[in-house]
Every structure is written in C-alpha cells, then in structure tokens.
Amino acid sequence: MMERRTRDEMLHMDLMNGEARVMFCETTQMVQACSDLHNASPVCTAALGRLMTGCAMLGVMMKGEKESVTVTIRGDGPIGTMVSVADHGFVRATCDHPEVELPLREDGKLDVGTAVGHHGRMSVVKDLGMREPYIGQCELVSGELGMDFAQYFTVSEQQPSLVALGVLTSGERVLKAGGLLIQPLPGCTENTLEQLELRSPMFAEISRELAAAPKEELAEAWFRGLQLRLLDRTDLAYRCTCSRARMEKALLAIGQKDLQSLIDDGQGAELGCHFCRKTYFFSQEDLEELLRRGLKKEETGS
C-alpha cells in the first residue's frame, strides 16, 4: 500500500511491469495560488488549473536539471492566450483575460471549452538546456484541455494517451484539482489495453474523485489487479522563477534605441511579471547603467 500524502504531488507509476505508464497528480493548492494571483473567475480558474496540471505532467517527465516546458494555448475563446511553464514540479501560468465569466453548461459544469475556444492551436516547447528545443504543435480538438493534451501526445509525440484533467470549485475556492495520464508503452498487451478501456469511465471526473478519497487510494482501486507499481513521487507547487536579472535581460532585449528612449522619458521603467504579478522598478540610473552594459557587450561581441 502506498503512503497517503495530502499535499500537491505527482505520482509516477506503471502497470503490468511496464506495459503502461501512469501519472496521477493532485494540484489543488497550486491551482488556488494561481487563481488568487490572477484574481481569476471560476471558469478561468478551471481553465488555468487544467492547463497547469497538464503542463506539470510534461514537466515532471523531463529529466535534465535545466530543462523546462512551456505550453501555450491560443484558442478563439474570450480567455485569450494562455501560457503555462513547468520547471519539473514548479509550475506557473497566466492568461490574457482571467476575469472572463460564462454561464454554466447545461450539465451544471464550468464551460471551460467556450472560455478557451473550440478552435485554435496548442504548442509545446521543451527547453532542453544546451540542446535545440523541441517544439510540438497541434490543433485544439475541444478546448476542454484534457482531450487537447491527449491529442498532443498522440499526434505530436506519437504516444497514444488517455488524459483526464479536472478542477472542482466552489465560488472562489478550489476544492480539488488534479489529473491523470495513462500511456500504453511498447509491448502493452491487448488484455491490458482492454482493462484500461473498461476502467476509463472511472477517471472521467477526476476532481470529484479526488474530493472523495486520497489519490493513493483511488489509484489502488482503479488499477487493482494490474500490478500497480509506484516509481516516483514529485512535489508540485506554484512557483515563479522571475528575477531582477531576468528583467534586465528583457530590457536589454528591447534594443538600445528603445532603451535610450526610455531613458529620455526620464520616468524610469516598471516591469511586471505576468506569472506572479511582481513588479520590478528600474530608475533612470539603472537604465543608463544597463545601456552602458549593453554597449560594452556589443563592442566585445559577446
């Protein structure tokens, strides 16, 4: 039996001695933190939460220390562009319009698909440290995000996958959030596939399931008889990696001409981080110093 833990965490498991991979996580606190930071409406909290949960799965699967993954959703819905970044278990997210509110669907659920949009593109960029980044893209299939992640894995990574993502809210509170990914691996038998197919209705409402029982208990029940094995567990948290140094880089990247015109304005510059809403102020002197550094760099050609 697996040890029960209530914090946000990814369980990395396998079935039948490696016939299928299972990633199962709870992301409740992470989604709440994101919702609070962006003052997001319930439907936007659900959309951001599902996106972050899917992104966390990709993040945890990456092995290299300096690797990270960015998932961008450009749908035609009112929420606008959504972005999530995962550095292994540290995840952050933002969107253009976190204030968007929509009527509930007929079945009483938050209308994530309409908020995100039923048409558009999903892109996944894996920053592999020293190597060339991996870029995968696919069309959105529903905007509900679970199916879209499944489509991404199947089409872009050629890895058939079942993905369930869910966020259960009550007003501003995130009651439960989490996700499940199942990937049959090479050598997966017909019998195991059939068993997973048979059991798939059990995973359909992942956040409600998580509200009823701890994730370890759910996993043990869902995969009973399939030799469930826990390989690894990774803590998940909402964390931004912005810093003054990164903002300086961004300022340098606008180019000397624009930097000079900022200096000429005489107001200094205030830069805000989209992911954590932190602001960084650069005084007139700071900007002049940056410009000098930029010029120097250019001279030495580095």
Ligand SMILES: [Zn+2]
């Ligand atoms: Zn930040």
